[in-house]
Amino acid sequence: MNSDQIQALFDRIAPVYDELNTVLSFGQHRIWKQMAVKWSGAKPGDVCLDLCCGSGDIAQMLAEKVGKTGQVYGVDFSSVQLAVARDRADRRCLKPPIHWVESDVLTLPFDENQFDCATMGYGLRNVTDILLSLKEIYRVLKPGAKAAILDMHRPNNVWVRSFQKWYLDEVVVPAAHRLGFTEEYAYIAPSLDKFPTGAKQVSLANQAGFVSATHYPTAGGTMGVLVIQK
Numbered sequence: 001m002n003s004d005q006i007q008a009l010f011d012r013i014a015p016v017y018d019e020l021n022t023v024l025s026f027g028q029h030r031i032w033k034q035m036a037v038k039w040s041g042a043k044p045g046d047v048c049l050d051l052c053c054g055s056g057d058i059a060q061m062l063a064e065k066v067g068k069t070g071q072v073y074g075v076d077f078s079s080v081q082l083a084v085a086r087d088r089a090d091r092r093c094l095k096p097p098i099h100w101v102e103s104d105v106l107t108l109p110f111d112e113n114q115f116d117c118a119t120m121g122y123g124l125r126n127v128t129d130i131l132l133s134l135k136e137i138y139r140v141l142k143p144g145a146k147a148a149i150l151d152m153h154r155p156n157n158v159w160v161r162s163f164q165k166w167y168l169d170e171v172v173v174p175a176a177h178r179l180g181f182t183e184e185y186a187y188i189a190p191s192l193d194k195f196p197t198g199a200k201q202v203s204l205a206n207q208a209g210f211v212s213a214t215h216y217p218t219a220g221g222t223m224g225v226l227v228i229q230k
């Protein structure tokens with residue numbers, strides 16, 4: 001899929017996105033997202049960036065962490081996801097208010113060395129150029145700052161991998177089919193098949209210039225968080 005097709009896909013599924021994530025992950029996605037926020041090192045007063053923010057779960061968690069002296073920027077190229085994000089955050093009257101930015105994360109509209117931390121949830125697997133995306137994150141982070149990148153992962157254990165494939169094909173796609181989004185959710189499995197493993201992600205992060213990079217598998221290896229430091 002090219003970038004326009006990915007953007008259109010996330011525009012289309014925006015109305016069902018949050019609820020399906022909660023149902024299909026049994027609410028666990030919020031725990032995985034909190035892990036990424038914690039490992040990004042976000043603290044009160046920080047200026048943080050949430051890339052591929054979608055409907056804004058992680059940006060909201062960052063806003064709670066940085067408090068009213070901090071700032072949070074949520075970036076996504078799907079205007080419909082951003083509208084959902086803005087609406088959800090407005091209803092919570094968060095302090096600080098989150099700056100919602102419509103942009104491609106491969107060409108971020110920010111100067112270099114601007115952010116104290118960054119997060120990305122389920123975004124890296126969807127960008128068309130992973131190395132370029134990591135280089136852009138590197139460019140906008142301050143020296144010493146960290147980013148935590150959460151995404152699905154292919155587990156090493158063959159039984160868990162079989163379960164994951166079965167779950168995606170036989171639970172996720174049929175659930176989405178009932179809502180009219182078969183193709184959109186059928187895209188997850190092949191995108192995961194070609195997504196680099198944790199070790200390869202570490203190598204790409206090093207290539208992008210990060211001084212340290214560690215991949216932490218979670219949820220039996222079906223998810224992973226790549227933690228990188230500039």
Ligand SMILES: C/C(=C\Cc1cc(O)c2ccccc2c1O)CCC[C@H](C)CCC[C@H](C)CCCC(C)C
Pocket residue numbers: 013017020021022024025026028029122125126163164167168172184185187188219222
């Ligand atoms: C946060 C989740 C999904 C995000 C997501 C990412 C994408 O790239 C998409 C692309 C296209 C359409 C939708 C999405 C999308 O929603 C929720 C995770 C749901 C997973 C499908 C759940 C996978 C669960 C694992 C097999 C392990 C289950 C462990 C559980 C604790 C029992």
Ligand SMILES: C[S@@+](CC[C@H](N)C(=O)[O-])C[C@H]1O[C@@H](n2cnc3c(N)ncnc32)[C@H](O)[C@@H]1O
Pocket residue numbers: 003006007010011051052053054055056057058075076077078081103104105106120121122123126127128
């Ligand atoms: C699976 S959603 C994740 C949303 C949110 N981070 C979460 O964890 O729920 C992926 C998001 O990445 C966005 N995205 C994918 N590629 C992008 C790109 N190149 N630039 C900006 N946003 C992108 C999509 O529009 C979508 O909202």
